[in-house]
Amino acid sequence: MKLNRKDILGIRELSVDEIDLILETADSFIEVSTREIKKVPTLRGKTVINLFYEASTRTRTSFEIAAKRLSADTINISASTSSVVKGETLIDTARNLEAMNPDIIVIRHGAAGAPHMLAGILRQSIINAGDGAHEHPTQALLDMMTIRAKKGRIAGLKVAIVGDIAHSRVARSNIHGLTKMGAQVCVSGPATMIPRGIEKMGVVVHMRIEEAIRDADIIMMLRIQTEREKQNIFPSLREYAQYFSLNRKNIGFARKDVLIMHPGPINRGVEISPDLADGPHSIILEQVTNGVAVRMALLYLLTGGTQ
Amino acid sequence: MTLLLKGGRLVDPSRKVDGTGDLLIENGKIAGSGGGQQQTGKARGKGVPPGMEVLDLRGKIVVPGLIDMHTHLREPGFEYRETIASGSEAAAAGGFTSVACMPNTNPVNDNRSVTEFIRRKAAECGLVNVYPIAAISLKSEGAFLCEYWDLKDAGAIGFSDDGRPVMNAALMRRALEYASSLDMPVIAHCEDRNLSAGGMMHEGFVSTEIGLPGIPTIAEEVMVARDLLLAEYTGAHLHIAHVSTAGAVRLIREAKARGVPVTAETAPHYFTLTDEAVRTFDTATKVYPPLRGAEDRDAVREGLRDGTIDVIASDHAPHAQTDKEVEFDFAESGITGLETSLSLSLGLVEEGLFTLPELIEKMTVNAARILRIPKGTLADGADADITVIDPKREWTVDRGLFRSRGKNTPFHNRTLKGKAVLTIVGGVIRCRDC
Numbered sequence: 001m002k003l004n005r006k007d008i009l010g011i012r013e014l015s016v017d018e019i020d021l022i023l024e025t026a027d028s029f030i031e032v033s034t035r036e037i038k039k040v041p042t043l044r045g046k047t048v049i050n051l052f053y054e055a056s057t058r059t060r061t062s063f064e065i066a067a068k069r070l071s072a073d074t075i076n077i078s079a080s081t082s083s084v085v086k087g088e089t090l091i092d093t094a095r096n097l098e099a100m101n102p103d104i105i106v107i108r109h110g111a112a113g114a115p116h117m118l119a120g121i122l123r124q125s126i127i128n129a130g131d132g133a134h135e136h137p138t139q140a141l142l143d144m145m146t147i148r149a150k151k152g153r154i155a156g157l158k159v160a161i162v163g164d165i166a167h168s169r170v171a172r173s174n175i176h177g178l179t180k181m182g183a184q185v186c187v188s189g190p191a192t193m194i195p196r197g198i199e200k201m202g203v204v205v206h207m208r209i210e211e212a213i214r215d216a217d218i219i220m221m222l223r224i225q226t227e228r229e230k231q232n233i234f235p236s237l238r239e240y241a242q243y244f245s246l247n248r249k250n251i252g253f254a255r256k257d258v259l260i261m262h263p264g265p266i267n268r269g270v271e272i273s274p275d276l277a278d279g280p281h282s283i284i285l286e287q288v289t290n291g292v293a294v295r296m297a298l299l300y301l302l303t304g305g306t307q
Numbered sequence: 308m309t310l311l312l313k314g315g316r317l318v319d320p321s322r323k324v325d326g327t328g329d330l331l332i333e334n335g336k337i338a339g340s341g342g343g344q345q346q347t348g349k350a351r352g353k354g355v356p357p358g359m360e361v362l363d364l365r366g367k368i369v370v371p372g373l374i375d376m377h378t379h380l381r382e383p384g385f386e387y388r389e390t391i392a393s394g395s396e397a398a399a400a401g402g403f404t405s406v407a408c409m410p411n412t413n414p415v416n417d418n419r420s421v422t423e424f425i426r427r428k429a430a431e432c433g434l435v436n437v438y439p440i441a442a443i444s445l446k447s448e449g450a451f452l453c454e455y456w457d458l459k460d461a462g463a464i465g466f467s468d469d470g471r472p473v474m475n476a477a478l479m480r481r482a483l484e485y486a487s488s489l490d491m492p493v494i495a496h497c498e499d500r501n502l503s504a505g506g507m508m509h510e511g512f513v514s515t516e517i518g519l520p521g522i523p524t525i526a527e528e529v530m531v532a533r534d535l536l537l538a539e540y541t542g543a544h545l546h547i548a549h550v551s552t553a554g555a556v557r558l559i560r561e562a563k564a565r566g567v568p569v570t571a572e573t574a575p576h577y578f579t580l581t582d583e584a585v586r587t588f589d590t591a592t593k594v595y596p597p598l599r600g601a602e603d604r605d606a607v608r609e610g611l612r613d614g615t616i617d618v619i620a621s622d623h624a625p626h627a628q629t630d631k632e633v634e635f636d637f638a639e640s641g642i643t644g645l646e647t648s649l650s651l652s653l654g655l656v657e658e659g660l661f662t663l664p665e666l667i668e669k670m671t672v673n674a675a676r677i678l679r680i681p682k683g684t685l686a687d688g689a690d691a692d693i694t695v696i697d698p699k700r701e702w703t704v705d706r707g708l709f710r711s712r713g714k715n716t717p718f719h720n721r722t723l724k725g726k727a728v729l730t731i732v733g734g735v736i737r738c739r740d741c
Contacts, residue, residue, distance in 0.1 A: 090634055114634045
């Protein structure tokens, strides 16, 4: 099977078959990263540009490693060291990159829709590595891959996503993906963090974390952005940590075999207590490992690879 | 010059006229109209007198020159977006013989010199009547009133801090009172800046899905409510610009029923599009107030139908490519509207929302009454400002062909039915086969 798409912009537009294809292809790439010589020649002669307008450690490194393990040439551009500081527009930057004939452009941008704008004008494949509060499709794919690897399935699982849903692209992509794949998804956070009409995306809203994680198979904790305090989204980190963090006390509401996930970077002691982040339920670092495989799969499939 | 418009359907809501007839224009004034064969004035008799141009308008609709009471002509200060000349050309092409232009220029139209400059520029190009709306407050900063008497004397016909809503209720109260002593309207851009802060689009399910920060309907409605209370208290004429929400329509309807001296307008994009259009991240859909939900669009239509909303105005907001070919977050907001407004509005007649005379009323005499300008009528002796509409003409919007410098339209490539084909200002044809 082939992935018949030029770009990966979001999970919303992917079909179940396409998600299956990507996850199965990713499974087959896991092994490459465990070899002594962690490289295959699959993308030799291809060029991947990572165009990052927002800070990133995990995602950018993961894309770079994924491309390198497939033998592609990679270039990283971050806004702070590019012509952006000279006032060049995104479209001009993109057209200049296009003129150098890369094969794939991976973009992260603080403005929702920025990857879509590029996808509309460039002939290269565009992968969205996170756009504003819109989507972060590779994160959702690696999360689904990790859940499948640990639980053997996604359908029928109860997944709780807790935190600032309103400002989270990870939440949106995961809600699209997990509901498509048959999971029951609920979200929780103070009402200031729950966007209007979220129920229409197929999720249940709980105002208290204890209700959200009751009998959960999976708990996804979201990073709290401290600058939201100034916007009156929440009064203080202290109160948030007291009433919405995942800790040893409330984890008891979840199933015994619950798995704890987090897209990182984590605020230890804010949304999650350190002992849980490092404890036996946590699969946070396995998410990171699988991230490389998922991104290898997408680079491979977008350059015409078949499963 | 004498002009005889023969055989068109004359629709003049100012006199409740709707019927086939002729219209004679002499020396820039309307010299008489008559039904069918019954010609009046000098048109009587056989043959065409020398110097008279006769236009056969059978199948066309002849209406008072359209008035757009909410435009942005961008000059002075933003000539790369529009000039008074290019905006006048766009107006004539769209069938408008009179436009009122908002004061958010640079410098802001908050003093006699800017008003006079706009009037002089408009007279130089001489295509359509341009009526400057002056600012409510100095620099539209919402702190101190401008000199309303002086501005009126210079030619301003109303006051508005459009685009910079007056957050200070005490200032708004004084503006209403001061303007009322001049018998002039205050035109309110109703938006609570605290509630709309950071917003890019309508707050609703679409904004939730696509992750763009929302502007809630209440950002408009709390200010509509406040300004209605101020109008009721002061007895001054309040005109509410670009109504976009169901709640605002309801508040205005209730206020009108209580006898509050309020009038209101909406723009074609609010009764045509919804927030679903923003899903593509096309920056041409970015506008303040934002494209709302389907229930708001339907309520705006109902408000037009039942007369709660008096006027359709384009809120013509031309922008340059550089303002719009950027990330949605960074794009300027606004839709260029002069050349699509009439055709989109005719769509409402086609759909049966109301009759053609009811539509023309909202694009002519109602605006004239609100602005107290002697326009919007085909009565004998009136200025010969006339728009001729071909109701059957189908055309496809091509922003590349706009006379306006602003190509920022979400209606590009849309096929519309009905178009202005003749625009006559002061008895002179300013656009033919536009």
